Amino acid sequence: MSTSARIKRELAIYGGILGAALVLAGLLAIGGAGYVYANPPVEDLPPEEYDVQEFGVTVSHSATVTGETPLYAAGETIENKPVYFTNSTPELDLTVETSVPEGRDVEITHRLVVVHQGTFNDAQVWERRETLLAEETVVSDGTHQSTASVDVPDLVEEVNGYENAMAGVGSVSTEIRLETTYVSDAEGGGTYEGTLSGTVPFELGNDAYWLDGDLSASATESQTRRRGTRQLPPDMTTVYGGLGAGIVLILLGAGLIAWNVRGQDVHELEMEVIRSKYDEWISTGEFPADSDKQYIYITTLEDLVDVAIDTNKRVIYDPDLETYSVVDDDLIYYHAADPTQIDSWVGLSGGQG
Incomplete structure (x- = not known):
């Protein structure tokens, strides 16, 4: 299974929330750095x-x-x-x-x-x-x-x-x-x-x-x-570290939000995940168009792969139509992101089994 495909799918689903959390964490880090700078430590002077x-x-x-x-x-x-x-x-x-x-x-x-x-x-x-x-x-x-x-x-x-x-x-x-x-x-x-x-x-x-x-x-x-207290200089390592971490987190969060806002096709990403999972059962080819055959729509690609396994067939993927199919004699099992487009293409309007 492709790790990158799974990550893209998770980011498409939860990217907006994660991006907002990163931005918030960055703001907190910058705020913490500012607090450390504005409130340097105080130590007691040695007794006199x-x-x-x-x-x-x-x-x-x-x-x-x-x-x-x-x-x-x-x-x-x-x-x-x-x-x-x-x-x-x-x-x-x-x-x-x-x-x-x-x-x-x-x-x-x-x-x-x-x-x-x-x-x-x-x-x-x-x-x-x-x-x-x-x-x-x-x-x-x-x-x-x-x-x-x-x-x-x-x-x-x-x-x-x-x-x-x-x-x-x-x-x-x-x-x-x-x-x-x-x-x-x-x-x-x-x-x-x-x-x-x-x-x-x-x-x-x-x-x-x-x-x-x-x-x-x-x-x-x-x-x-007692001789009172004295103020020490702020810990600039902590200040610079907080500022740097905050800026990085905000940039990451903003980038993730922007990527998510552009719109990610979650279904397409899920298909990519499933495709990578069952890649050994899938071959590239043309979707068969024959009005004499019976076309059966399968809701998910995983279920279509199960059909291929049960019938000892391979799943054929047509990249032009973005459609997956399994041919079993006069039966054609298929799955597509837009099944109505496939019905129109093969002239099967109202003729699916």
Whole structure:
């Protein structure tokens, strides 16, 4: 069956409706493109950060040389050294330095603690805490310092006692822990509250000691507020795509409507579809005109092909008369778009069977 013939027939029947639908779809596409262009997207601006306050705490360390040593001068104060020697600097000073926003009263508390722990197979067996510094104060000028001292020989003796008590089972460790809390007024009547904390190992030997790392912490507090929105440029890809698609659809629809308006012979197209379907049963020839034969009109070409199949005959198509016929002895079965024209041509007016 000819696909093109079937398509032409369907277009002849439904072409007007389809063309109108295409034109409507094209107008909608153009309208959508216009809407996208006239209504570009809007996005929220990133929130604005304000009333930013910085809080920080750090622990520095120093020792004054009180014992004889060729390494330092007597009475000299050494600061933030990677290692100190017990015989020449037996006392370690730990200074807690706090920085808070200036011009505001900030409540701070400090707790600086020495922590001893006994562990076995990475599990804690016991713990002892010794407070070096416990302080509550209000800072108004942005900075504050507090100092605590550690008698290292006494601390070493204490640790040795813990190790002897554990009898070589597991291990003993010592560390310095700092915990600082702050409370500060925030803009708009709120408050900022937080905790700064840190831990550093305190390595103790009979001859030397050191802090294995830095002990410090910091935090930033702030508030945020919306900044509104901003308009983005329209998506021109969508705009141009909608315009292009709309124009194409309108042209297709208008062309289909114009083709349909010119008038398409639906019956002729249907005949073409049927002819292509039964082409193997149809041959081109002349329509037989003989008044001695009986002519029988068949309503459809499909029914005429059925007659040919039943009688084992072929369908003869006369292109001049646009008539199909099947000759079976004295019977002539035929189908034509205008059967009255055939009756007149063969002189059979009123003589059909």
